[in-house]
Amino acid sequence: MDVSHIINALNDPQRQAVTAEMRPILVLAGAGSGKTRVLTHRIAWVCEVGGLSPFSVLAVTFTNKAASEMRGRVEQLLGISAGAMWVGTFHGLAHRMLRAHWQEADLPQTFQILDSDDQLRMVKRAVRQMELDEGQWPPKQAQWFINQCKDDGLRPSHVDPGQDPIRQQLLQVYQTYENLCQRAGVIDFAELLLRSLELIRDNDQLRNHYQRRFQHILVDEFQDTNAIQYAWLRLMAGDHTPVFVVGDDDQSIYGWRGARIENIQHFERDFPNTLVIRLEQNYRSTATILNAANALIDHNQGRMGKELWTEGEQGEPILYYNAYNEKDEARFVVDRIQNWVEQGRSRNEIAVLYRSNAQSRQFEEYLISRGIPYRVYGGLRFFERAEIKDTLAYLRMLSNPLDDTSFERTINHPPRGLGQKSVDTIRLYAREHSIALWNAARELAESNQLTARARTSIAAYIELINRLRAQSQILGLAEQIGLCIESSGLKAHFDKDKSEKGEARRENLQELIGAGKSFEFDHDTDLDEMSSLDAFLAHAALEAGEGQADEWEECVQLMTMHSVKGLEFPLVFMVGMEEGLFPHQRSSEEPGRMEEERRLCYVGITRARQQLIMTSAEVRRLYGNDNYNVLSRFIKEIPSELIEEIRPKAQFSRPIYPPGAISRNQVEEEVGLSVGQRVSHNKFGNGIIINIEGQAAQARVQVNFENDGSKWLMLAYANLQPA
């Protein structure tokens, strides 16, 4: 058999991984070492050489993007359509399983998926239903608690209430929320995984079926798996199916949302007889960039060990510029961008990376003023926009009228003369009778508990939903969407808005119809019994869609260091390299987080192919005050011979301090203290000055005390002594 197309283009360790015998395999794949290639070629290998059917392979990723990329490459390699193959995201595959076994999973056939926004609304309802004060019990916090429990595989009954009354109350909210969801027939993202885990755990027949069916399980970005995903994988694999996981402990940056780096660290222990393969040859960056990355990440403890190398050139040194302030920083970056473009290079090749989204603004302003097109990643995505969700809520009511989330969203939107009070009556009635809002509304429309006016409105609403459902039976998906937009009054509602915003909303609604059309086209086969409407609604929840339509315009890319993972650019800027910003202040407080910050920095560095430029600002205006930040430790951890510091050119004067203000150095001189200095205070003890502001009698210093944390003190009264 000719297998050259599978293994020819591989280096030794890659080939070793791809052709390894059937046993647990852990591929530690460094940045830019060809991990996707290994994953896809492995699938081709076990199918073509190992004789497995493509349908007995399970391949899991985290993002839809990674899944579709993998799917495309497998199709190409195997020359088949991978439609029926189990290649997808954890959530997508769990969803597929629940759709197939909805009865066994105790779900209505038309169960709907809540996205985080829907989930928050539902938590809010739970909090209100318990008559708790929303200020004291922020739904956001409860949502976080619930998701954390579910990500650890814990149902309310499994959670140890402990002694903490706050925790006990949150647990009650969790329970109430669960009841609301179950009654409405909706499940949130974490529930997809939890429910599917419980399904195969408790149902012997199904478990045996899946364990027998899948002969090989492959996992991408394994370092990002959380507890429930890991448990799900182990259950799917059972005792006999070999697992092939690819990941990089040095790129684990999602610990804060439940990812467990231990999953990869303990893989060898959990899966006996594991073969570990390291992919360390990098095909992306210059040696300088890799050396910097290696040196930086070497400061972390307990790594699994890996060092990137390249056959390529040394390349340009890393450039570092210490700007006066954030404006100067942006100016510098945009100058460099202009430079690059003037040399005939493309704007697509450039990424500006920052730690937090708030930092993008300065860069945007300068880019706009120079007329350079750019694209900011992040923000609301297509299916998350209000007008889209409004329409989807109507569609969901057609599919499952018991869906309380959608009922709440549609009952008085667009306004149809039902006030807060009438809706409250419906809620109360539903709660008292433990029925869905829809059923409560139907009963109340017949009763005399409401004013005649409200009854008419409710009756009209019920009539509307029923009529839409009847009419939509014979329509295609796109027509159904169009019908909902028209008949619900949403169209008329948004037509009234003559502003740019209204215009954009109308366009989005038009685009939604278009999305329906192309969805029908792509899914014409319809192998499941699921209606195309239900399939579309699930698609909308699971795949929120790209944020911006004009993504192919040649433009500079602005994004956070988190969202850049998996991408690469010839020219990369890492901005805001300051203590407090990056590493972020909130990460120095929690144990383990600092190493995660360092990994994040490692991720950023390894995105650069040719040139890496880092910047910091001496003074940065943040939340309204000036901060004098110290240079990020991460820059200090890179060997200085790899870095070339750019000094401001003589012709640039120091224009940054606004008239009347004085520089930090001047303040320090006047005050006689400096940032970084150790001082003692007779009440708070010893500490370090981390910030100085104001002058003369107004001078204030921020001191980070060893015992009491950081405090702002008026210098005139603090009586600080150098320590």
Place this chain on the structure above:
DNA sequence: ACGGGTGGCTTTTTT
């Protein structure tokens, strides 16, 4: 239903 004023918050994000 809208809009203006106020107060509180402020890291990272996918599904």
Place this chain on the structure above:
DNA sequence: AGCCACCCGT
């Protein structure tokens, strides 16, 4: 400083 959620008046 900005953003957003909430509240109250119209």
